[in-house]
Structure formats: C-alpha cells, structure tokens
Amino acid sequence: xxxxxxxxxxxxxxxxxxxxxxxxxxxxxxxxxxxxxxxxxxxxxxxxxxxxxxxxxxxxxxxxxxxxxxxxxxxxxxxxxxxxxxxxxxxxxxxxxxxxxxxxxxxxxxxxxxxxxxxxxxxxxxxxxxxxxxxxxxxxxxxxxxxxxxxxxxxxxxxxxxxxxxxxxxxxxxxxxxxxxxxxxxxxxxxxxxxxxxxx
Amino acid sequence: xxxxxxxxxxxxxxxxxxxxxxxxxxxxxxxxxxxxxxxxxxxxxxxxxxxxxxxxxxxxxxxxxxxxxxxxxxxxxxxxxxxxxxxxxxxxxxxxxxxxxxxxxxxxxxxxxxxxxxxxxxxxxxxxxxxxxxxxxxxxxxxxxxxxxxxxxxxxxxxxxxxxxxxxxxxxxxxxxxxxxxxxxxxxxxxxxxxxxxxx
Numbered sequence: 001x002x003x004x005x006x007x008x009x010x011x012x013x014x015x016x017x018x019x020x021x022x023x024x025x026x027x028x029x030x031x032x033x034x035x036x037x038x039x040x041x042x043x044x045x046x047x048x049x050x051x052x053x054x055x056x057x058x059x060x061x062x063x064x065x066x067x068x069x070x071x072x073x074x075x076x077x078x079x080x081x082x083x084x085x086x087x088x089x090x091x092x093x094x095x096x097x098x099x100x101x102x103x104x105x106x107x108x109x110x111x112x113x114x115x116x117x118x119x120x121x122x123x124x125x126x127x128x129x130x131x132x133x134x135x136x137x138x139x140x141x142x143x144x145x146x147x148x149x150x151x152x153x154x155x156x157x158x159x160x161x162x163x164x165x166x167x168x169x170x171x172x173x174x175x176x177x178x179x180x181x182x183x184x185x186x187x188x189x190x191x192x193x194x195x196x197x198x199x200x
Numbered sequence: 201x202x203x204x205x206x207x208x209x210x211x212x213x214x215x216x217x218x219x220x221x222x223x224x225x226x227x228x229x230x231x232x233x234x235x236x237x238x239x240x241x242x243x244x245x246x247x248x249x250x251x252x253x254x255x256x257x258x259x260x261x262x263x264x265x266x267x268x269x270x271x272x273x274x275x276x277x278x279x280x281x282x283x284x285x286x287x288x289x290x291x292x293x294x295x296x297x298x299x300x301x302x303x304x305x306x307x308x309x310x311x312x313x314x315x316x317x318x319x320x321x322x323x324x325x326x327x328x329x330x331x332x333x334x335x336x337x338x339x340x341x342x343x344x345x346x347x348x349x350x351x352x353x354x355x356x357x358x359x360x361x362x363x364x365x366x367x368x369x370x371x372x373x374x375x376x377x378x379x380x381x382x383x384x385x386x387x388x389x390x391x392x393x394x395x396x397x398x399x400x
Binding site: 006007008009011012014015018019020021026028029030031032033034035037039041042043044045046047048049050051052053054055056065067089090091094 | 207208209211212214215218219220221226228229230231232233234235237239241242243244245246247248249250251252253254255256265266267268271289290291294
C-alpha cells in the first residue's frame with residue numbers, strides 16, 4: 001500500500017496477506033471492504049476468530065478438532081467404533097462425512113511423515129492411534145492418507161506397525177475419478193486403475 | 201461444512217465466506233488455517249480488524265480514509281492544492297499515488313451515481329467537493345471516475361455542475377493500455393484511441 005495510506009489499514013491488509021492464497025492486492029481490497037462494513041459486523045468477525053482459536057482443540061479420542069471433550073463423531077453411539085479411518089487432516093473428515101456413506105469413526109494424524117520437511121512419526125498422532133487399538137475391539141483400519149509420496153509412505157509405515165497387532169489394515173482404492181475422462185488421466189492413475197481392475 | 205464440525209469453526213468459516221471473492225470452500229480452508237496459527241497471531245488479526253474499523257474515518261477535506269483529522273495528502277504543504285483529482289474510491293487514490301507523478305490533491309466521492317442501484321448524487325460526497333471549490337483557488341478538476349457507464353455519467357454530471365463556477369474540468373484520457381496488444385483491445389477502447397489520436 002502507498003505510504004499515504006492510514007497505518008491501521010496497512011496493518012489490516014498485512015494481516016489478510018498472511019492468509020494462504022491471498023496476495024497483497026486482494027488483501028488491500030479485503031481491508032477496504034472490512035472498514036466499509038458496519039462496526040458490529042467487524043466485531044462479529046474478530047469475535048469469531050478469537051472464539052474459534054480459544055475453544056477449539058483436539059478430540060480426546062480421534063484428535064479431530066472439536067469444542068467439546070469428545071467430538072460429535074466419537075460420542076455418537078450409532079456409529080461403528082470398530083472401524084477407524086486414518087486421515088491426515090480435519091478437513092479430510094469433512095470430505096468423508098459429505099459422502100454420507102461411512103459409518104465408522106476417524107483418527108486424525110495432523111500431518112504426514114515427511115523427513116524433508118522435518119516431520120517425523122513422533123510428531124504425528126500415532127501414539128494416540130496405537131493406544132486406541134489397545135482396547136482390542138478394533139476390526140479394521142482404513143488408511144485414507146493422500147495419494148502422494150508422503151501419504152503413501154505414512155500409510156505403509158502405519159500398516160507395518162499395526163498389522164502385527166492382528167488388525168486388518170486397508171488402503172483407499174485408486175483409479176479413475178468418477179466423471180473423469182480417460183484421455184486426461186495421468187499415467188500413474190491409469191496404471192493403478194488397470195492394476196486394480198474389477199471383474200464385471 | 202458438515203454438521204459434525206465444531207460450531208465455532210463453522211461460524212468463523214461463515215465470516216470468511218462473507219468477504220468478497222471468497223467462497224465457502226476457501227473460507228473453510230482459511231478457518232482451519234487460522235486455528236492452526238499461534239494464539240497471539242489470531243489476536244493480532246482480530247485486533248487489526250477492530251483497530252482499523254474504529255480509528256479510520258473520512259478526511260475532513262478530501263473524504264479519503266485516514267486515522268487523523270486531515271489525511272497525509274491534504275496536510276502536505278508541498279502538494280498543489282489547486283488541482284483536485286476526483287475519484288470514486290480510496291483505492292483509486294492509492295493507484296494514482298503509485299504513479300509518483302501526480303502532485304495535486306484528491307476528492308473521494310465514495311461511489312458513483314447509479315439510479316438502478318439506488319445511488320443518487322446526494323449520497324456521494326459532492327456537497328463537500330462544492331464547498332472546497334468555494335475558496336476560489338481551485339484551478340482544475342480532473343474527473344478520474346472509472347470508464348464505465350456510471351463513472352462517465354457521474355463525471356458528466358459533475359462537469360455540468362462545476363463548469364459554471366469557472367473551474368477547468370478535465371477527464372482522464374482513454375485509449376490503448378500501455379503494453380497491451382491491439383488485437384485484444386475491445387471496440388470501444390479502440391474507437392476512443394482512434395478518436396483521441398495525437399499528432400506525432
């Protein structure tokens with residue numbers, strides 16, 4: 001912003017610019033937008049920020065984000081607590097819930113093993129996952145980390161760790177995305193779709 | 201967001217989704233991002249929002265946004281206070297200041313005349329502009345509203361209002377943008393560029 005702009009506006013724009021995917025130009029636009037809104041709207045925004053940060057923490061059981069002690073999924077008696085879907089991040093839980101098909105529970109790792117970024121297994125919520133398996137009731141663990149190098153490696157690492165405990169470990173299927181066009185599928189996806197072909 | 205997401209997160213995402221150009225998906229991503237940041241960062245953001253809204257108001261003279269009584273441009277003695285550039289919004293001032301060429305002062309209308317959107321001349325800062333002209337020292341008024349139907353109409357309206365006061369009224373030049381390609385210029389721009397051609 002130009003040096004003739006009022007300082008509090010510059011500070012606000014810089015705060016917006018810290019958000020992922022928001023550049024300085026958009027940040028300025030957002031800053032101007034905010035001060036054109038009524039004071040009570042701005043207060044509601046500031047309040048939502050603080051309240052979210054202060055009340056949200058990891059669920060005692062699945063490590064998903066929640067404002068209670070247990071998250072709504074872990075405390076839901078109608079769900080199958082013997083199938084655990086292991087995901088990287090809370091937003092992956094939201095994605096699975098949108099399918100309305102999965103009735104088991106989750107475990108959020110809060111990251112993937114990535115030595116290049118300095119993320120080692122100890123920094124993930126693996127200890128918490130192992131302690132959940134100690135009850136002995138868990139039937140299946142579904143590895144739902146992303147189909148990336150780190151996601152695959154994390155799934156592999158966990159599978160080797162958990163299989164000796166006698167729990168079935170599975171991995172999400174890879175193949176053509178529904179509604180996708182074969183022509184535009186990358187080679188790895190196409191190869192996986194061919195390899196995992198199903199009898200009709 | 202799914203119904204199983206913690207409420208304060210949903211509230212925060214909805215606040216982000218109210219920002220212009222930010223959809224629900226990006227808003228969710230931003231909400232997750234915010235709660236992954238340290239508490240003091242979130243407090244700084246909330247504080248910047250409130251401070252900007254509470255301390256910023258219109259400059260007594262030019263109506264640009266400022267946190268003082270007069271904005272830095274209006275209180276700058278080295279600038280030519282007898283040339284006023286009339287713009288629609290504070291961000292237009294920032295754009296002109298970036299050119300580092302304009303040494304006059306500004307007047308921010310805070311909108312354009314647009315009867316379809318219910319914006320009539322009385323709602324713009326036209327009264328304030330006329331009272332600035334009463335000093336009798338103003339030499340020239342540059343109409344720098346946007347080259348849109350409403351911007352042109354507003355410039356025209358102001359010109360008819362102000363010319364009788366003996367003040368020179370000019371309008372920004374329209375033509376090809378520098379660095380642009382003739383082939384991609386729209387017809388109106390090309391027509392204006394042709395009409396306003398300059399002798400070489």
